[in-house]
Amino acid sequence: MRLLVLFLCCIILTISCQKKTTQIPKGDFDYLIGNWERTNEQEGKVTFEYWEHTKESLYKGVGFTLQNSDTIWKEHMQLIQRDTTWTLEIQSDGEPIVPFAIIKKTANTFTAHNPSNEFPKHIAYSYFDDTLTAIVYSDDMRIPFIYWRVEE
Structure with a gap:
């Protein structure tokens, strides 16, 4: 009987201590x-982008470029929903x-x-076949960023 009570106590303790996600x-x-x-x-540079879904109405991202192990460019991004409108x-x-609507x-x-932004005026993202493409552009200039997924 003691063994049964001890077993049940261990199970209850294990369940109550589990991390709630x-x-x-x-x-x-x-x-x-x-x-x-x-x-x-460009040769000699490596650019990364990382995105996470932190809340139902919020995605956070960071982009950065390395050259010789030094960060030469970095930006923080977020996609946020306010009412029914999303903003980057x-x-x-x-x-x-x-802000970009x-x-x-x-x-x-x-x-x-x-x-009203000088450059870029537009940012377009597309995802197909595990490739993410971001194009930043205005009327007279267009820069494509083509990404592949990095396994963790």
Whole structure:
């Protein structure tokens, strides 16, 4: 009998000490989640992007470029939903946040727009076949960032 009581106490203690995790529902931009490495970077440089889904209405990302193990560029990004509108916010180190309104969205693409920003005025992301493409552009310039998923 003592053994049974001790066994039940161990089970109750184990269950009560388990870490409780909150599941975030699948979201509109889950294809971004993970670690990405740019495939079309200049020789001698390596660029990465990392995204996570932190809250139901918030995705956070960071992008950075390394050259000779030194970080030469870094920016923080977030996709945030306010009411029914999504916004992409980008902040380079030491600079103010630049908001881009999401003007078009499908299951695996989105386009963001800020006509008052000098460059870029548009940012378009698309995901296909485990490749993430981000294109930053204005009327006279276009820069593609092509990423493949980095396994953790």
